[in-house]
Amino acid sequence: MEIMAGSCWAFAAVAAMEGMNKIRTGELVSLSEQVLVDCDSLSSGCDGGRSDTALSLVAARGGITSEERYPYSGFQGKCDVDKLLFDHQASVKGFNAVPCNNERQLALAVARQPVTVYIDASGFEFQFYAGGIYRGPCSGNPARVNHAVTIVGYCEDEGEGNKYWIAKNSWSNDWGDQGYIYLAKDVPWKTGTCALASSPFYPTA
Template sequence: MASKSVKQFFSILLIQWMVFQARSRVISDVSMIERHEHWMAGYGRQYKDTAEKEKRYQIFKANSTAILSSSEYDKIVTAIPPSLDWRRKGAVAPIREVSCEKTPKIGLFKKPEGLLCAWTIPAVDAVEALIKIKTGKLYTLSNQEIVDCSTGLDCYHGSTEDAFEFIKQHGLTTESNYPPKDNKGTCDTNKEKEPVAKISGYNYVPADNEKALLQALTDQPVAVMVDASGADFQFYAGGVFTGECGTDIDHGVTLVGYGTSNSTLKYWRIKNSWGKGWGEDGYMRMERDIAAKEGMCGIAIEPIYPTL
């Protein structure tokens, strides 16, 4: 009799556990769908039919499965150095030169729209760095190949995820083999068949968590999005940038280091794609560990990095 009661007890526990797991999956799926919808809205993405949307959702979901939660990141015990600059480790390719437009009256740099198809560059920068860290070889890779050979994308329409997905599927050749243009051209399929770099996928850093972002950066440079629409950002000339800027992220940059200024102000070091004439030889030091969870200019909203 007692044995029967024990069996019933464990049967009830098993059923409850199965129900809990099912509910957890439903909640997780709903959360992922909402995240995908938010991503679509942020990049203005629209698909021709429900089948295409479902396909894109599954890709988005698959590449999100490896994301560590904020609590999991907090449990990682790693001695984080007080400063880091991946340039000093030889993992950062030179700044790409662009012919930024100048305003006729004040002669200052204006945000270039579409030059070098800027949405591809943070992904390419991050892959260049990862290949160097893992293999010791530093390539300057072709972002133009991504634009020319991607279906339905051009200089003005694309995301970091799109760029990573292309590199995952096709690999990437060098910039000298497939040089840059200022717009989308015809795909050179012969050069596309000569990749020197390829990735297995890409992962997201937990959103709105500068501590997690710092942890990820100790392993490799990270592609991030920032709000670059303001004049303070566009006309930045040096020092630790403290604003003003919003969190309506609209521009991709690459996070390549961090540190603390002489005035004890913590900062991120970001690599931009507007040429050496902008900022500190093409780089910016941006205030780190601010009160807003999104970080300065939204830098912590959507960090992403490639994997081999």
């Protein structure tokens, strides 16, 4: 699988961990993307990475520090090992993969907590998405994925073909619908819209 461009991989992983922690503790804590950018040796910082290796790193350390204590800088720096190892504001014990290419299994997982997914976000229409259910154009080929987002829920509006996933993006609240995109759900091809069902992951506590 391709390494995701930029630091979207870290933001997607952190959004999933923030959601899990909120569900478990009742408290929404902003967690640190920068600790992943700096410390995940299997990724390349702001030049790309993978959400699953980020989740694996945090699970191996037992937790993750907060955004307040390890703020985002926008570039890869030296890993603060003390914060990586000992300053944990949210507990993470592991992570699981959702069975690939199965939107039904993905829905079961999302009903419990946010899930990271990889998608093809290369299209002009995706870049300038401003609302509504996004159906493409984009590739359903897992080999073409180049971006990571976090699916936080799903909806089924009245009418035929109005099912959609609610995905949190990392391109600021000025993009899309206040930072979110609605991706068509239960499409005829098994990999899902923009290949979102090809490789989903979620953290466990």
